[in-house]
Amino acid sequence: MKIVRSIKRLFNSAPLIPVVRLTGVIGAVTPLRQGLALSNVATTLNRAFSMAEDALAIIVNSPGGSPVQSRLIFQRIRDLSREKNIRVYMFAEDVAASGGYMLLCAGDEIYADSSSIVGSIGVLYSGFGFVDLIQKIGVERRVHTAGERKLMLDSFQPENPDDIARLKAIQASIHEDFANLVRDRRGKKIEPFEGQLFTGEFWSGRQALELGLIDGIMDVRTKMRELYGDKVRLRLVSVERGWLRRRSVGVLSAFDASLAGHAAMSIADDAISALEARAIWARFGF
Numbered sequence: 001m002k003i004v005r006s007i008k009r010l011f012n013s014a015p016l017i018p019v020v021r022l023t024g025v026i027g028a029v030t031p032l033r034q035g036l037a038l039s040n041v042a043t044t045l046n047r048a049f050s051m052a053e054d055a056l057a058i059i060v061n062s063p064g065g066s067p068v069q070s071r072l073i074f075q076r077i078r079d080l081s082r083e084k085n086i087r088v089y090m091f092a093e094d095v096a097a098s099g100g101y102m103l104l105c106a107g108d109e110i111y112a113d114s115s116s117i118v119g120s121i122g123v124l125y126s127g128f129g130f131v132d133l134i135q136k137i138g139v140e141r142r143v144h145t146a147g148e149r150k151l152m153l154d155s156f157q158p159e160n161p162d163d164i165a166r167l168k169a170i171q172a173s174i175h176e177d178f179a180n181l182v183r184d185r186r187g188k189k190i191e192p193f194e195g196q197l198f199t200g201e202f203w204s205g206r207q208a209l210e211l212g213l214i215d216g217i218m219d220v221r222t223k224m225r226e227l228y229g230d231k232v233r234l235r236l237v238s239v240e241r242g243w244l245r246r247r248s249v250g251v252l253s254a255f256d257a258s259l260a261g262h263a264a265m266s267i268a269d270d271a272i273s274a275l276e277a278r279a280i281w282a283r284f285g286f
Contacts, residue, residue: 014231017224018048021059021239022073026099027066036062038072041239045073048237049080055087055227057220057234058107064098064120067174074181077106091220092116097202098124101213102178105185110214111223112205118213121178122200123171186212 024035048056058077064070081088090107092100097120104110104118112118141156152163179198182190189212190197197211208214216223224232 014233015055015228016051016053016233016235017055017057017228018051018237019057019059019220019234020044020048020237021061022103023059023061023093023239025065026062026073026103027069036065036073037069038076041073042076044237044239045076045080049084049086051235051237052084052086055089055224056081057089057091057224058103059091059093059220060096060100060103061093062097062100062103063095064100064102067099067102067123067178070099070102071177071181074102074106077103081106081108089220089223091218091223092118092205092214098122102181104214105182109216111216111218111220112208112214113219114204114206114217116205116208117202118205118208119197119202119211120200121175121182121198123175123178124200125167125171182213189215 020041022036022041026036077088080086087109088107090104090110092104092110092112093116095117096104096112097117101119101121143154149163149166152160153167175198182197191212193211197213203211203213205214205217209217218226221234224234
């Protein structure tokens with residue numbers, strides 16, 4: 001691999017740094033709405049690492065989302081970095097919180113803007129309760145289950161203290177995994193601040209630097225020019241979009257009935273996903 005890179009350098013002295021942008025709520029992916037999941041970023045990451053000569057830059061703008069997809073993307077970046085001996089530089093844009101911060105931790109070095117929102121190392125569950133509503137409008141709900149816990153946390157029943165206790169135990173387990181990942185990646189830089197980092201709180205980029213969560217305040221172009229000179233070439237490697245998203249709405253009229261029905265359901269799913277994503281972004285003022 002190093003021999004190939006050396007040959008490339010003979011023909012072009014300016015180093016090439018692929019840049020990947022990971023943007024959106026993690027796990028919130030529908031055919032018409034962009035989000036982040038391993039399934040739609042794996043090909044992009046493979047392509048970017050294959051292009052890289054010495055280093056790769058990844059820009060993150062995400063308020064978090066699925067802890068599973070966050071860890072899967074994190075792990076894929078780390079695996080590719082080791083396999084191809086490529087150093088990874090991570091950059092936070094507006095928000096890199098919760099699962100977004102987990103993605104940042106995949107970097108060998110982490111940078112942010114002084115006003116970026118960074119952190120939120122915690123686990124969140126949210127929902128609604130409709131018990132009184134369905135009684136007022138006279139709706140009878142009929143649910144049949146096998147398994148006494150199958151309706152745990154059901155929105156149409158009063159909260160059960162035992163269900164909440166079980167949920168909190170699961171959250172505690174996921175939270176500890178997250179905290180251990182951060183400890184492993186940030187090491188001694190965060191040791192003096194251990195007591196305040198894992199509360200779910202988030203900070204500005206400037207505060208995050210003081211707490212050891214990032215390594216500096218800088219944007220990708222400035223950092224790469226600092227490391228590799230003014231002639232460094234930055235090449236954006238775009239995340240592929242879904243098949244339906246790449247086509248205009250006008251093309252839907254040419255679909256047959258089954259595809260049109262699928263498109264309609266996708267649009268409905270997309271609308272719900274948009275509301276959920278909007279709520280997650282809003283927690284951080286965006």
